[in-house]
Amino acid sequence: MRGVMIDLPDASRRRLVAGLSGIVLVAGSAGAALAAKKEPKAPPPPPEKKVGAIEELMRQHGVLRRVLLVYRQSAAQLRGGGKLDPKLLRQAAQLFRDFGENFHERMLEQAYVFPTLRKAESPAAALDNTLVTQHDRGREITEYIRTVTGKGTTGDAEVMARALESYVVMYANHAAREDTIVFPAWREALADKQLREMGETFEDIRNRQFGKDGFEATVKTVAAVEEALGYADLAQFTAPAPPRG
Numbered sequence: 674m675r676g677v678m679i680d681l682p683d684a685s686r687r688r689l690v691a692g693l694s695g696i697v698l699v700a701g702s703a704g705a706a707l708a709a710k711k712e713p714k715a716p717p718p719p720p721e722k723k724v725g726a727i728e729e730l731m732r733q734h735g736v737l738r739r740v741l742l743v744y745r746q747s748a749a750q751l752r753g754g755g756k757l758d759p760k761l762l763r764q765a766a767q768l769f770r771d772f773g774e775n776f777h778e779r780m781l782e783q784a785y786v787f788p789t790l791r792k793a794e795s796p797a798a799a800l801d802n803t804l805v806t807q808h809d810r811g812r813e814i815t816e817y818i819r820t821v822t823g824k825g826t827t828g829d830a831e832v833m834a835r836a837l838e839s840y841v842v843m844y845a846n847h848a849a850r851e852d853t854i855v856f857p858a859w860r861e862a863l864a865d866k867q868l869r870e871m872g873e874t875f876e877d878i879r880n881r882q883f884g885k886d887g888f889e890a891t892v893k894t895v896a897a898v899e900e901a902l903g904y905a906d907l908a909q910f911t912a913p914a915p916p917r918g
Contacts, residue, residue, distance in 0.1 A: 763822035797858035
């Protein structure tokens, strides 16, 4: 049987083609709508929360305090005759050099915080000279730790323990004054807009130095050192109950 060819007038042919095209479009639209219902688009990620300048400075102190807790535990271990991997101690000291001394102290505090206090003639500016002196002394201690451990040893146990403990005591007092006197005074010396801009400036500097996730990566590095040295479990530092009666 042969197929029958139907000869349609041009106008009818155009209407038929247009009708078929409309059916295809409608079917396609319906299919797309159905697919859209079946596969809803994932919601956009929430906007990243900005970290203010004061919070940025204080959370950096938190990282550095964790390094100093490693120092304190290491000093006790050395005094007790225990073995300590010098590579891990050197890693902690290098982190303090890069994140604490080069970035936090020199690029933020000494470049922005202290000059603002001096310009505003804030009473807190009276601490600046002592704070900078302690920054410099800290660099000397860090260099000692890096030099000794770079030779694959912790050196004389008592000498190293004293160096570690002296840094811990100095920085505990240093950071406490900054958190409770210097940073609040700096905030008061700046307008709200200036403080927001400082937060953005600090973030830009941190990203240039360590990458966008630099803070998180630094925290992970500290945690890895704590884990390797056996200091990661927070529960082990829970104080014993006091004596009764």
